[in-house]
Amino acid sequence: MTVDDVARTVAFSSAREWDAGRSAGSLVVAWQHPTSRLISAVGLLQHGDESGYTFRYLQRAAAVPDFQPFLSFPELGRAYRSDTLFPLFSQRIMSPRRPDFSQFLRQLDLDENATPWEQLARSEGRSSGDTVQVFPVPVVAPDGSASCRFLVHGVRHVGEGRLPELAMGAPLTLRPDPGNPVNPSAQLICSDEGEPLGYVPDLLLEHVDALSRSGRPMKLTVEHVNGVEAPPHLRLLVRLDGHGPAGYQPMSGPAWAVATT
Known part of the structure; x- marks a missing residue:
């Protein structure tokens, strides 16, 4: 059973499933190696309208160097289920009681009605010094069109000073970075003038490659820019539109199969 097979069992029949950047009920859970900084997909978190929450490890998690099962999910082959969001992930959602909650939603370019699940999906569940993050499984519509929003990675190290010059809707370009010491498959996100701004998240590289191989136009644009008051990983939100093969x-596919006992 693959991530895609499992995702099809989640009942999301509303039109929101096809809205760009909205959660389709499945988030890939990733772990970042504390030394190499390489990000690896290790699990799948799902949320259904009626079925609560499910977490499963991917089969590939067993081969990730130095990865150990999360304390709250000690068995690699077990499916974990809960009526409420598991603490490992709920602690990554900001409490609406915090005085900066509305500001946080604006930084994520979400409205006041955004659900905790949508907040988790958009923010990637990232926090300073942490090794865990999540990423929404991109959704492809029946006509093959695909659209997703994502936060640009590595802004602090690449192009933070250039962000104030960006306008919403401004076109962006992609440039391979084969000399990248962490991931030779890395793709730089650049301004229309070619100035580097950051990187495509590692977990999205496979999707970007698929869209580029379709032979149809692929468009990357600025969706939202935050000021220096925002954490570096929230500074730049972009939108990717294209068509899959x-x-x-x-x-x-087999590389995304979930572990079962």
Whole structure:
């Protein structure tokens, strides 16, 4: 069973499932190696309208160097279920009681009605010094079109000073970075003038490659820019639009199979 197979069992029949950047009920859980900084997909977190929450490890998690099962999910082959969001992930959602909660939603470019699940998906559940993050499984519509929003990674190290010059809707470009010491498959996100701004998240590289191989136009644009008051990982939100090859489903196939006992 793959990520795509499991995702199809989640009942999301509303039109919101196809809205760019909205959660489709499945988040890939990733772990970042504390030394190499390489990000690896290790699990799948799902949320259904009626079925609560489910966490499963991916089969590939067992081969990730130095990765150990999370304390709250000690068995690699077990499916964990809960009516409420597991603490490992709920602690990554800001409490609405905090005085800066509305500001946080604005930084994520979400409205006041955004659900905790949508906040988790958009923010990637990232926190300073942490090794865990989540990423929404991109959704491809029945006509093959695909659209997603994501936060640009590595802004602090690459292009933070150039962000104030960006306008909403401004076109962006991609540039391979084969000399990247962490991931030779890395893709730089650059301004229309070619100035580096940051990186495509590692977990999205496979999706970007699939869209580029479709032979149809792919468009990357600025969606939202935050000021220096925002954490570096929230500074730049972009939108990727394109089409997948015939029959394409993101994060599917044997490499994305979930572990079972």
